[in-house]
Every structure is written in structure tokens, then in C-alpha cells.
Amino acid sequence: MDRAATLPIPADLREVLETAPELEQAFLAGGCVRDWFLGHTPKDFDIEVFGLTFDRLAKALEPFGRVDLVGRSFGVVKLSRPSGAIYDFSVPRRDSKTAPGHKGFDIVVDANLTPKEAAGRRDFTINSLLHNPRTGETLDFYGGLADLQARVLRHTSAAFPEDPLRVLRGMQFAGRFQLKAAPETLALCQAIAASHHELAVERIREEWCKWAAKAELPSAGLHFLRDSGWIEHYPEIREMIGTPQDPEWHPEGDVFTHTCHCCDAMARLPEWRNADESSRITYMFAILTHDFAKPQTTHRALKRGEWRIVSPGHEQAGGPLAEQFLNRIGVPLAIRERVTPLVMNHMAHFQNPTDHAVRKLSKRLEPENIQSLALVMRADQMGRPPKPPIISQTVQALLRKAEELRVLESAPKPILQGRDLLKLGMPPGPAMGILLSKAYEAQLEGAFHDLSTALLWLEKKPSLDEGSAS
Numbered sequence: 001m002d003r004a005a006t007l008p009i010p011a012d013l014r015e016v017l018e019t020a021p022e023l024e025q026a027f028l029a030g031g032c033v034r035d036w037f038l039g040h041t042p043k044d045f046d047i048e049v050f051g052l053t054f055d056r057l058a059k060a061l062e063p064f065g066r067v068d069l070v071g072r073s074f075g076v077v078k079l080s081r082p083s084g085a086i087y088d089f090s091v092p093r094r095d096s097k098t099a100p101g102h103k104g105f106d107i108v109v110d111a112n113l114t115p116k117e118a119a120g121r122r123d124f125t126i127n128s129l130l131h132n133p134r135t136g137e138t139l140d141f142y143g144g145l146a147d148l149q150a151r152v153l154r155h156t157s158a159a160f161p162e163d164p165l166r167v168l169r170g171m172q173f174a175g176r177f178q179l180k181a182a183p184e185t186l187a188l189c190q191a192i193a194a195s196h197h198e199l200a201v202e203r204i205r206e207e208w209c210k211w212a213a214k215a216e217l218p219s220a221g222l223h224f225l226r227d228s229g230w231i232e233h234y235p236e237i238r239e240m241i242g243t244p245q246d247p248e249w250h251p252e253g254d255v256f257t258h259t260c261h262c263c264d265a266m267a268r269l270p271e272w273r274n275a276d277e278s279s280r281i282t283y284m285f286a287i288l289t290h291d292f293a294k295p296q297t298t299h300r301a302l303k304r305g306e307w308r309i310v311s312p313g314h315e316q317a318g319g320p321l322a323e324q325f326l327n328r329i330g331v332p333l334a335i336r337e338r339v340t341p342l343v344m345n346h347m348a349h350f351q352n353p354t355d356h357a358v359r360k361l362s363k364r365l366e367p368e369n370i371q372s373l374a375l376v377m378r379a380d381q382m383g384r385p386p387k388p389p390i391i392s393q394t395v396q397a398l399l400r401k402a403e404e405l406r407v408l409e410s411a412p413k414p415i416l417q418g419r420d421l422l423k424l425g426m427p428p429g430p431a432m433g434i435l436l437s438k439a440y441e442a443q444l445e446g447a448f449h450d451l452s453t454a455l456l457w458l459e460k461k462p463s464l465d466e467g468s469a470s
Contacts, residue, residue: 007036012081017133022060025050027130034126037148047089053111054091075109092118116141120157123166128156153179164195168207175221176214189228196233205330212284213277219260236325239295246309252385255294262287262383282335286342287379289322319344341365342376349394353401359444362407369409370402414440416454
């Protein structure tokens with residue numbers, strides 16, 4: 001793998017690396033080198049500099065832009081270039097575990113650390129690569145290139161267990177880069193499974209959201225979670241393992257297997273790939289959690305003279321379980337509010353798509369919409385191999401009706417509003433709110449379609465105990 005010989009370094013960074021005499025031992029490190037060897041265009045560039053103290057590094061960078069020393073305790077200098085780009089330069093450091101938790105480390109900046117020693121403190125071999133931008137040479141002390149080529153995720157050193165977050169990093173790396181963990185790495189992860197409680201929820205959220213936003217093969221991350229033993233900390237996912245499904249509808253196997261296929265299907269959909277990051281996270285979490293309630297609702301029932309495996313009501317029961325899981329891993333409220341209605345309505349295409357039903361569905365989905373729901377439905381249907389990955393007629397009918405009613409992307413806006421009632425002489429207050437709510441319900445039922453017909457509806461409506469317009 002000689003791809004790094006042409007690693008595309010931004011011009012304003014290359015100027016610094018090639019012209020500052022003090023940076024002769026500056027190396028591109030970690031993710032940017034890994035990504036380039038995997039065929040991706042690097043977006044973030046971290047530079048590790050050997051042979052310089054922190055103060056000498058800061059002074060060497062001063063001619064090239066604004067220098068920020070806020071990372072002194074970690075040996076990090078931030079350089080802001082006139083172009084607006086910001087780059088992190090660091091001096092090697094030694095990390096020693098002194099107490100539980102992510103803050104329980106003794107960090108010592110050590111300018112005398114060798115490149116091999118510095119690379120050895122990184123979590124996985126694929127992240128231990130160092131690239132010399134002046135010579136084009138890539139230093140690979142721990143077999144990272146071979147592991148990348150074989151798609152193997154392997155810990156770099158025996159120091160791996162010191163930070164349990166590395167297990168969740170392994171989960172998202174496995175999903176993002178389609179990696180399978182080495183047996184010895186899984187054994188280390190299993191040995192430190194009890195240390196999950198040391199992790200701050202903010203760090204857990206970051207790794208889960210990277211998995212949800214960036215995974216090319218999300219199932220690889222879920223398999224890593226299972227094989228590492230860390231799935232025990234996520235009981236909603238664990239309980240899907242072994243939960244049976246009706247083989248006629250789900251020949252692929254149990255609910256966990258189905259969910260893995262569904263997540264992979266979501267990652268293949270162009271609409272997911274082209275969505276903004278928050279939406280990708282929303283849709284991936286929606287498909288991950290859509291069958292969370294099957295373990296508690298699944299049983300055998302006699303259907304038309306045959307015993308079948310059924311899970312009645314699992315979509316409605318799944319909403320609270322999805323909320324519980326996402327809240328526990330720290331997912332922001334704005335995303336949780338989008339995920340829950342998608343989970344609770346993912347079977348809505350089996351209902352008769354009448355005008356009233358589809359309008360009501362569009363309202364129930366807020367702040368999401370039918371277009372997003374159809375994306376979840378498609379991924380759900382594509383997660384049943386060897387059944388063909390097709391969009392069912394029921395989903396197509398729902399989409400056609402939603403487009404016809406103009407509620408594909410949002411619920412209908414209320415036609416009758418407070419200002420209209422004020423013009424009719426109705427005073428503001430609780431009675432007005434009640435009447436507007438009833439008017440909107442009638443609108444969803446198709447009682448009127450514009451303001452003139454809304455006013456006619458209002459005239460014919462019997463007087464309410466709560467009050468009505470004069």
C-alpha cells in the first residue's frame with residue numbers, strides 16, 4: 001500500500017511543514033493517514049512533532065499565524081492560518097493510568113519520546129501510522145498497513161485497557177471501515193467490560209453518534225459490540241439476540257440479525273448518504289431501535305389455523321424503549337424527538353392510506369415527516385435477505401397519497417387561526433385554543449380545505465360549552 005506517497009496536504013499546511021526548519025521531524029499522524037490508505041480524502045490533519053519542547057514548537061509556528069496554547073497540558077498547539085484553517089500540532093506525551101475514569105491519567109509531555117514509542121500509545125494499529133510529508137515515507141511500527149489491507153482491527157499495545165473508551169471507538173471504527181476485530185483485541189475488551197461505568201456520557205454519545213453518522217457497514221460495529229461483551233451494557237440491543245421471527249416474513253433469522261441487515265441497508269440508501277449529519281444520525285438510530293420492543297411482545301399465536309410468531313404492538317411499545325436507550329447514551333433531545341415517532345409509526349404503511357389517515361400520520365410524525373418514515377420503512381424491508389430488496393406496494397401507496405395531499409415533507413398547516421377568530425369577535429383565552437384544536441382535527445378529517453370552507457364549517461358547528469365565535 002503506497003497510496004500515502006501522494007497524500008493531499010492542504011497548501012497552507014504544506015507551506016508550514018516544508019519551510020519551517022524546526023519541523024524536520026514533523027509527521028502527519030493518526031486518522032488522516034489511515035483515511036488516505038483506505039481511499040478516503042482526509043479532512044482533519046493532526047501533526048506530531050519530535051525533538052522540540054512545547055515552547056519551542058509554539059515559537060516555530062508563530063511566523064505562520066495565530067498560535068493558541070490552550071492545549072499545553074496535553075502538549076497541543078493550535079495554529080490558525082490566514083486562510084481560516086486550524087491545525088493541531090502536538091509534542092509526544094506519555095499517559096499513565098492513575099485512577100478510574102477518563103480523567104484518571106497522569107499526562108507528561110516528553111519531547112524525547114521516539115516516533116515508535118509515540119505510535120505505541122495509540123489505540124489501534126490502523127491509527128498508529130506516521131507520515132513524513134517531506135520525504136513521503138510512512139512509518140509503520142505495528143503492522144497498521146497490513147491490518148488495513150486485511151480489514152483487521154487490532155490494539156496497538158498492552159496499554160489498550162487503560163482507557164475503556166477505546167472499546168466504543170472500536171465499535172464505530174468497525175462500522176465505519178468494515179473491520180473485524182482480532183481475537184486478542186476482543187479478549188482485552190471482554191476483560192475490561194466492567195469498566196464501562198467509568199465513561200462519561202458525553203464520550204459515549206460521541207462514539208455512538210460517529211457510528212450512526214459515518215458507518216459504511218453498521219452491522220460490523222454491532223457485531224463488535226456483541227463479540228466484545230460490551231453489548232451487556234445495552235440491554236435493548238442484547239435482548240434482540242435470539243428473539244425469533246416468523247420465517248415466512250423474516251427468513252434472515254432473529255431480531256438482532258434483522259436489525260443488522262436493516263442498518264446496513266440504511267447505510268446503502270442514497271437518501272441517507274446525501275443527508276445532513278443530524279438526519280443521518282436520526283435515521284440510523286431509528287432503524288437501530290425500530291424493533292426494540294419485539295423481545296417483550298413476541299409470542300406464538302394461532303392465525304388462520306396455523307401457529308405463527310407474532311409481535312403485536314411492538315411499534316408503539318418501541319417508542320419508550322428507543323427514548324430510554326438514546327437518553328442513556330446522551331443523544332440530544334432534538335434527535336430523540338425525531339427518532340421516537342419514526343419508531344412508533346414504522347408499520348403505518350399496513351393501514352389503509354385514506355386521506356384522513358395519511359394527514360393524521362403526518363401530524364403524529366412531527367417533527368419528522370412521511371418522507372423520512374418511508375426511508376425507515378424501506379431499510380426495514382431491505383433487511384430480510386434472501387427476500388429481494390424492493391419497496392412494497394403498501395409503502396408506494398402511502399407515498400403517493402402523501403404527495404397527493406401535499407403532506408410528504410410536513411403536516412398540513414392549520415387553516416383556521418386565532419386571528420380569524422379574533423376578527424369574528426371571539427376573545428382570546430382557553431376557549432379559543434380548544435376551538436382551534438377541534439378545527440384542526442376537522443381539517444385533518446377533510447371537513448374543509450381553505451379559509452372560506454373553514455368559516456362555513458365554523459358557522460354550522462354547534463356551540464361549544466367552552467365558548468365559540470359569535
